[in-house]
Amino acid sequence: MDLEAVIGLEVHAQLNTKTKIFCGCPTGFGSESNTQVCPVCTGMPGVLPVLNKEVLQKTILAGHALDCKIANYSVFDRKNYFYPDLPKAYQISQFDKPICIGGTVSIVADGNPRDIKLTRIHMEEDAGKNIHSSDISNPVSYVDYNRTGVPLMEIVSEPDMHSGEEAFQYLMNLRKILRYINVSDCNMEEGSFRCDVNISLRPRGESKLGEKVEVKNMNSFKAVKAAIEHEIKRQTIMIEDKERIKQETRLWNPDKSTTESMRSKEEAHDYRYFPDPDLAPISVTDEQIEAMRAELPELPIQKLIRFKDEYALSDLDAETLCSSRSLADYFEQVVSTGIDAKKAANWIANELLSFVENIEQMQNFKVTHEMMTELLQLIDSSVISGKIAKTVLGRMVETGNSPKKIVEDEGLTQVTDTGAIEAMVDEVLKANPEIVDEIKNGKDKAKGFLVGQVMKAAKGKANPQMVNKILAKKLS
Amino acid sequence: MSIDISTVERTAELSKLYLSEDEKKEFAGQLSDILEYVEKINTLDTSGVQPTDHIIPNVNVFREDEVGQSLTHDELKLNAPEFDRGHFVVPKIIE
Structure with missing residues (x-):
């Protein structure tokens, strides 16, 4: 049977x-428990919760960035359940009047561009942590309420995705946008970005949804993708074996790469x-909503188009630079000093990024945009060659020193003195008479060997154009 | 509207209450009476009336995003049946 997977994601950011x-109460991660x-957040009797204005503003901003309709009227509700991580025995959330309705996240998965539809975004409080x-x-559980009351946006997609890759791209793009507009750090390890998956299978062409399974406990985007792919296989086998799929919650087991039924009572x-x-209740006028839309910074897709247009960058360079707002800003700061955009793009997207494991690390990177600019200026003014500049960049990453200081301290200044280069060329010609003969007999390719020998003698510091020129003159 | 025993049982379960058979019968009767009384409201024509989300006609009550005072462990302990190494201690939650 030709089956189609139907996937919806619930993201808590x-x-x-x-x-x-x-x-x-502060929201910092990693503080001592219950400090x-x-x-209010431990649910003592008689307290009055009051909404943090910033929570509303950031959620509306996210709604604008994701093309949602912002509700003029919105209400908080109590979601009642008993669990020790929830001291009030209810979670304050939003039910039938959420702040953002609809919306889309545009993705490209397996070469196909698609707009994934959102159902809604609502505000709610996080629960505590049990150990x-x-x-x-000593059969006890320990409860830490530091996380209780931390503000969350729950972003609910429509059952609009059909593969692990689509879900993966959805999460990548969603995270990129939320980080761009600075509403969430979206750090999965620290729990500031979490994702639950709803997945069901149906015969292709069927409009009715199959029985859905919820999968939780994925700690990375790759795990979300792997869990979906595993679940598609598991459900396919069950359907082919004529077994009934029951609605349940399953947990991803990263060690075994499988999903397991939660032991909780059904x-x-x-x-x-x-x-x-x-x-x-919250009441926002159309004017206020539009005023907030104006605060929206340039979004990743807009920036990408502008970078390709304004700086004539390749698709790949533009995409790399626009993958994070801080990296894009870094690039533009370098370019604003008059450095050639393509050159800057190459040095930042290829050379600089080869020193970082992921782009997020750029924030605490020792090589500031001023230092990068200085390095590129040293190349432009022929103080160092591009090859030496790579060595200098490596030293900058290690030491945090400025390129000028590194070049001076380590004597890396390019030799542009004609006399010095001529002397080195003469030495090389004298040491390799047989190669000189070959060249004179028309074997032009051997020139490259001589250039290499001169550069070696100069420890890479000779200006390569000058070496070529002088060598050609001497050989003619 | 009349409440049967199974609805009482379900409500009690959600509320973590343990009722005797006699109590279930008693509450089934009382809850039915209450709902019957409240059902009178359905005889009113409310077609032009907005649902009440809040009893006070007040909207947009906000606070600034400014850090205030949190409690110390010593203060927290006062309201905790058991508190150990910075944590509230509860009977083990069986998952």
């Missing part, structure tokens, strides 16, 4: 605000949502 969504908690004791004689939740009487 932590908004990068200073404080929690409904109280003034960022107060009566379960492994000591059988008890359908009933969250009994109702409007939270503690929080006033």
Whole structure:
């Protein structure tokens, strides 16, 4: 049977605000347990949660960036369930009146461009963290409420994807946009970007959705893709074997690369949502919504088009430079000093990035844009050759010193003194009479060997154009 | 609207309440009475009325994104049945 997978993703992105969504506790990652908690986020009786203005603004900004409709009227609801990570026994979330409706994330997967539709984006508070004791004689769980009340955006896609690759590209593009507009750090290891997958299979051409399975616990985009691909295989085999797929939640096991049924009781939740009487509804006018749209910075796709257009960059260079806003800014700062854009693009996208594992590391990179500019100026003014510049860049990455200092300290200045180069050429010609004869007999290719010998004698510091010129003169 | 025993059982389960058979019968009757009373509202024509999301006609109550005071472990302990090495301690959650 020809089956088609139908995939929807639920992404929880932590908004990068200073404080929690409904109280003034800080949101920093990695603090000592239960040091960022107060009566509001621990759900003490009689407290009043108040919405952090920044949470609303950042969510609306994200809504604009993802082409959502921003609701003029929006309400917080209580989602009721009992679990120790939730001290109030309800989570404050949004139910039937979310702040953002619809939207799209544009992707290219396996060569095909597609617009993945969003259902909605809503604001909610995060829950705490449980640590379960492994000591059988002491069956307890330890609870840390630092994360409780940390602001989240839940971004829900339509069941609009059909492969692991599409889901992977969706997540990459979504993360890129959220980082560009500076609403979330989107760091999966620190839990500021999490993704749950809903996946079902149906015969191709069928419009009715099959029984869906939810998969959780993926800690990287690659794991999301692998979990989807595994789940497609598992469900395909079940359908071919005429087994019924039951609606359930499964956990991704990264060690075994499989999904496993959650051991929890098969008890359908009933969250009994109702409007939270503690929080006033949100009302935004069309004018306010439009004013916020104007605050939107240039988005990755717009920047990509502009870079190709304005700087005449190759697709690959433009895509690399636009993959992060800080890298794109870095490039533009270098170019603003008058450095040739193509040259800057090559040095940044290819040479500089060869020293970093991923582009996010650029933020704490020792080589500032001023230093990069200085390096390229040293090449332009023939103080060093391009080849030496690569060595200098390597030293810059190691030491954090300026290129001028490295060139001076290590005596890397290019030899442009005609007399000095002539002397070296003469030495090489004298040492290789047989090669000189070959060249005189028409074997022009042997010239390259002599150039190499001169550069070797000059420890790479001779100006290559001058070496070529002088050598040609002497051989003629 | 009348509430049957299975609805009482489901409601009790969601509320983590443990009821005796007698209590289930008693609450089934009481809950039915309450719903019957509230059902009177359905006789009103509310076709032109906005649903009430909030009882106070107030919107847009916000706070600035400024760090305030958090509690110390000593203060937290006062409201915790058990507190150990910086954590609230609860009976083990069986997953």
